[in-house]
Amino acid sequence: MKGQVHRFEVWDTKMVFDVNSGSVFEVDDLVYDVLEFYGEKKPQEIVYRLKDKYEESDIIEAIKELDELKARGFLFVEADLTRALEGLRQKKNVKALCLNVAHDCNLRCKYCFASKGHYNGERRLMDKKVAQSAVDFLIEHSGNLKNLEVDFFGGEPLMAFDTIKYVISYARSLEDRCGKRFHFTVTTNCTILNDEIIDYLHENMDNIVMSLDGRKRVNDAIRVKADGSGSYDQVVENIKRIVKLRKRDGKDYYVRGTFTRHNLDFAEDVFHLADLGFGEISIEPVVGSEGDHLIGYGDLETIYQQYDRIAREYIYRKNSGRNPFRFYHFNVDIYNGPCIYKRLSACGAGRDYLAVTPEGDIYPCHQFIGYREFYMGNVFEKKLNAEVIDKLNNTHVLAKSECESCWARFLCSGGCSANNYQINGDLNVPYDIACRLQKKRIEYAIYLSAKTGKERGSEALRC
Numbered sequence: 001m002k003g004q005v006h007r008f009e010v011w012d013t014k015m016v017f018d019v020n021s022g023s024v025f026e027v028d029d030l031v032y033d034v035l036e037f038y039g040e041k042k043p044q045e046i047v048y049r050l051k052d053k054y055e056e057s058d059i060i061e062a063i064k065e066l067d068e069l070k071a072r073g074f075l076f077v078e079a080d081l082t083r084a085l086e087g088l089r090q091k092k093n094v095k096a097l098c099l100n101v102a103h104d105c106n107l108r109c110k111y112c113f114a115s116k117g118h119y120n121g122e123r124r125l126m127d128k129k130v131a132q133s134a135v136d137f138l139i140e141h142s143g144n145l146k147n148l149e150v151d152f153f154g155g156e157p158l159m160a161f162d163t164i165k166y167v168i169s170y171a172r173s174l175e176d177r178c179g180k181r182f183h184f185t186v187t188t189n190c191t192i193l194n195d196e197i198i199d200y201l202h203e204n205m206d207n208i209v210m211s212l213d214g215r216k217r218v219n220d221a222i223r224v225k226a227d228g229s230g231s232y233d234q235v236v237e238n239i240k241r242i243v244k245l246r247k248r249d250g251k252d253y254y255v256r257g258t259f260t261r262h263n264l265d266f267a268e269d270v271f272h273l274a275d276l277g278f279g280e281i282s283i284e285p286v287v288g289s290e291g292d293h294l295i296g297y298g299d300l301e302t303i304y305q306q307y308d309r310i311a312r313e314y315i316y317r318k319n320s321g322r323n324p325f326r327f328y329h330f331n332v333d334i335y336n337g338p339c340i341y342k343r344l345s346a347c348g349a350g351r352d353y354l355a356v357t358p359e360g361d362i363y364p365c366h367q368f369i370g371y372r373e374f375y376m377g378n379v380f381e382k383k384l385n386a387e388v389i390d391k392l393n394n395t396h397v398l399a400k401s402e403c404e405s406c407w408a409r410f411l412c413s414g415g416c417s418a419n420n421y422q423i424n425g426d427l428n429v430p431y432d433i434a435c436r437l438q439k440k441r442i443e444y445a446i447y448l449s450a451k452t453g454k455e456r457g458s459e460a461l462r463c
Helices: 029-034 043-050 056-071 082-089 128-140 157-178 195-204 216-222 232-249 267-275 297-320 340-345 386-393 417-424 432-455
Strands: 005-010 013-018 024-027 096-100 147-153 181-188 207-211 252-259 280-285 353-356 361-363
Touching: 005 432, 013 029, 013 432, 024 432, 029 043, 029 056, 043 056, 082 340, 096 128, 096 157, 128 147, 128 157, 128 353, 147 157, 157 181, 157 195, 181 195, 195 232, 207 232, 216 232, 232 252, 252 267, 267 280, 267 297, 280 432, 297 432
Parallel strands: 096 147, 096 353, 147 181, 181 207, 207 252, 252 280
Antiparallel strands: 005 013, 013 024, 353 361
């Protein structure tokens, strides 16, 4: 694959990102301008185009420096992905299950992709027989993988709290005999909590994802109960109790919200959550195919400004120590990123990650549930639909024509396949608005990661 670089600016800093190698450089105005033509124009033409702005000798020196960096394998790095693509086509062992233990919910969030919790089906909880078979299925299809993941999801999974406890107890009883280690995560709206449940979740969950959209007026306009009343007051107090425990014991959590076109000032929601003491935050753009809450192209510039505000506040709070926070979408590690297979195929839905309904039906992920064309089997059948697996195997970033020349292709991996299908009717046609937002977030993420690397003396940042 041909070498490619991306030039971008964050505030007063000009940066260059090498697409294939992941190298990051902070450069001056001259090098930044030379790179606009470097590789496409001959040195003499570059000099001609820039001679009114810079001294000819300086331009020539900059070109020589770029030549040296290219020769050393830092810029315009070419990549042969033949072996990586062959690896993607090979059968994968299953390492993670999203257990939809509840196709029911006690909230009626207006943007819910799961039809207010029931996924366009009957409201139902997973029984212990299905749950046990799901764990058995995961072990049987995990091959020689040792670390396995189970994510409890819904609807509201705590409506099936007894099933959750049974799954964890059953899985733990098999670990030594099967040579496996289970890791558990739960995503909850934090409305069904008491001391017993909080203590249990804290002790047994490797990560707890808690839903809250930010400020009270924002949250309570969208995340409502069946009677139409808001959930903010109840949820905030419960999240505070869990976060206090997680911080005390150094365990993972994050507070996840959604922004819509009705709160395009969502940076204020991020700051609000941080001021509540919640240091791990994700505020995601709403997705869907219909509704007055959806984001349009006319909203993009406003959203870009919000990401700018979040990045500035992140730095300020990090340096000042005043309610610092981490923003999920800025967590791009340019030093120890994922392997090439992850960079090409993203989340692994339908390959090493599967979702299971209360009936035991298997889909590539929770967002595909209900799309019968992506039905993969049932946990009682012990086998998977090879045709669907093949479909998902061919959703890697190099199979998407829009991604072939995109500088961010190895950092976003072509976006969410489920969103692509829901919006465009094609797994391999990226959702354009999501792409634009992702690229803007990645630029800030690279900048922040690079600056953090410089502070810790990392050699991975090359200037």
